[in-house]
Amino acid sequence: MDPPQGPRAPLEFGGPMGAAALMLLLPATVFHLLLAARSGPARLLGPPASLPGLEALWSPRALLLWLAWLGLQAALYLLPARKVAKGLELKDKSRLRYPINGFQALVLTALLVGLGMSAGLPLGALPEMLLPLAFVATLTAFIFSLFLYLKAQVAPVSALAPGGNSGNPIYDFFLGRELNPRICSFDFKYFCELRPGLIGWVLINLALLVKEAELRGSPSLAMWLVNGFQLLYVGDALWHEEAVLTTMDITHDGFGFMLAFGDIAWVPFTYSLQAQFLLHHPQPLGLPMAAIICLINAIGYYIFRGANSQKNTFRKNPSDPRVAGLETISTATGRQLLVSGWWGMVRHPNYLGDLIMALAWSLPCGVSHLLPYFYLLYFTALLVHREARDEQQCLQKYGLAWQEYCRRVPYRIMPYIY
Numbered sequence: 019m020d021p022p023q024g025p026r027a028p029l030e031f032g033g034p035m036g037a038a039a040l041m042l043l044l045p046a047t048v049f050h051l052l053l054a055a056r057s058g059p060a061r062l063l064g065p066p067a068s069l070p071g072l073e074a075l076w077s078p079r080a081l082l083l084w085l086a087w088l089g090l091q092a093a094l095y096l097l098p099a100r101k102v103a104k105g106l107e108l109k110d111k112s113r114l115r116y117p118i119n120g121f122q123a124l125v126l127t128a129l130l131v132g133l134g135m136s137a138g139l140p141l142g143a144l145p146e147m148l149l150p151l152a153f154v155a156t157l158t159a160f161i162f163s164l165f166l167y168l169k170a171q172v173a174p175v176s177a178l179a180p181g182g183n184s185g186n187p188i189y190d191f192f193l194g195r196e197l198n199p200r201i202c203s204f205d206f207k208y209f210c211e212l213r214p215g216l217i218g219w220v221l222i223n224l225a226l227l228v229k230e231a232e233l234r235g236s237p238s239l240a241m242w243l244v245n246g247f248q249l250l251y252v253g254d255a256l257w258h259e260e261a262v263l264t265t266m267d268i269t270h271d272g273f274g275f276m277l278a279f280g281d282i283a284w285v286p287f288t289y290s291l292q293a294q295f296l297l298h299h300p301q302p303l304g305l306p307m308a309a310i311i312c313l314i315n316a317i318g319y320y321i322f323r324g325a326n327s328q329k330n331t332f333r334k335n336p337s338d339p340r341v342a343g344l345e346t347i348s349t350a351t352g353r354q355l356l357v358s359g360w361w362g363m364v365r366h367p368n369y370l371g372d373l374i375m376a377l378a379w380s381l382p383c384g385v386s387h388l389l390p391y392f393y394l395l396y397f398t399a400l401l402v403h404r405e406a407r408d409e410q411q412c413l414q415k416y417g418l419a420w421q422e423y424c425r426r427v428p429y430r431i432m433p434y435i436y
């Protein structure tokens with residue numbers, strides 16, 4: 019059986035060598051950041067102050083806790099949902115069904131954690147376990163990706179992703195072969211993208227806040243801001259869970275190491291970096307500066323949500339009064355492209371809002387260290403790369419109409435700059 023992606027199709031991420039390097043570099047970065055955040059100098063670049071022994075990485079308690087967390091999130095995923103949404107049409111013309119109960123999972127998790135804490139659950143002990151937890155999460159990502167790779171060997175060709183099927187095992191293991199791997203109705207990619215990592219991220223943030231209160235009497239204003247901003251972001255993602263069904267991760271990319279590791283290890287342990295930094299390096303923050311940072315986050319969120327909602331509303335129902343007056347370009351596929359409103363300002367206004375929020379998440383950490391700005395730097399690189407991939411896919415889908423859109427809206431993310 020020929021792989022759907024011919025051997026000469028252009029490979030992403032630097033091909034097999036790039037994929038192999040990333041599989042070493044990404045976990046190393048997670049551990050470097052965890053160690054740097056707790057070290058005195060908190061250097062982003064340069065070696066960590068001290069390297070932990072193996073005993074600091076491996077803990078059966080962390081393994082149990084991690085498995086219990088995955089089990090809890092899987093159980094919440096299987097609970098009856100307020101809605102079941104259909105994904106985009108697949109190659110075999112079928113449409114998969116997805117439960118929309120992510121926000122419910124967040125609320126139930128918060129209730130369970132609240133109940134646990136009132137019964138004496140020592141949430142403040144979690145920050146001490148971040149290193150072994152990140153280790154088991156990384157191990158899980160490797161083992162799980164191997165399972166996904168093997169599962170794809172028996173999947174029909176129609177179930178394979180357009181990328182990730184080059185025939186090179188390292189590259190395909192990294193990118194992921196199967197588009198929507200499932201067991202019965204349990205969709206692994208959809209589950210991982212929104213549940214254990216995203217909810218885990220805000221739980222780690224909360225644990226860092228609790229630990230700070232234990233150490234210093236009360237959480238700092240900076241810690242409150244970081245927790246509040248990131249909870250808003252995660253709550254928003256889960257409230258608008260259905261929108262994830264049209265992202266390239268779900269519709270285009272296979273499920274392999276990149277997404278599995280990204281979802282379950284990278285997100286919770288690196289996206290919580292600002293709160294980790296603040297626990298070990300408390301920063302003074304006055305009310306006027308806090309108000310300015312809140313304003314920056316609010317502007318970012320306004321653009322991010324406005325742009326995402328405008329596109330989602332338009333894709334669902336172009337004659338909805340909120341979007342019916344917007345200018346559009348018709349494409350040969352019958353779909354239309356918005357060319358006014360948010361999507362007439364730049365070609366990815368949602369990325370612009372997301373980046374402004376990323377800045378607001380780092381500012382409470384002050385400007386004495388580069389480390390808390392890691393997310394902003396990484397995220398800029400991720401979105402520039404993602405934007406280029408999306409443009410490529412849109413050019414293929416919409417051809418001349420996309421070229422016309424690029425002519426009318428020349429900037430990609432930042433007006434007059436990029």
Ligand SMILES: NC(=O)C1=CN([C@@H]2O[C@H](COP(=O)(O)OP(=O)(O)OC[C@H]3O[C@@H](n4cnc5c(N)ncnc54)[C@H](OP(=O)(O)O)[C@@H]3O)[C@@H](O)[C@H]2O)C=CC1
Nearest residue numbers: 265266326329354355356357361366368369372404408412
């Ligand atoms: N925090 C994080 O780590 C990450 C956050 N994100 C965020 O997730 C969200 C989703 O991002 P992502 O999936 O990358 O992409 P987008 O939500 O930007 O979707 C891109 C798609 O939108 C459609 N589109 C593009 N231009 C137009 C237009 N002018 N009019 C109508 N439709 C258009 C096209 O698909 P079609 O025509 O098929 O509808 C295109 O493929 C974003 O807000 C992003 O910031 C993303 C990645 C990581």
Ligand SMILES: CC(C)CCC[C@@H](C)[C@H]1CC=C2C3=C(CC[C@@]21C)[C@@]1(C)CC[C@H](O)C[C@@H]1CC3
Nearest residue numbers: 044211254255262265267276279280281284285
């Ligand atoms: C490990 C690598 C460096 C890359 C990993 C990428 C993943 C962390 C991201 C790929 C797309 C993502 C999306 C989100 C989180 C990060 C990952 C999984 C969101 C769920 C974040 C919240 C937004 O509202 C929607 C996003 C969709 C894409």
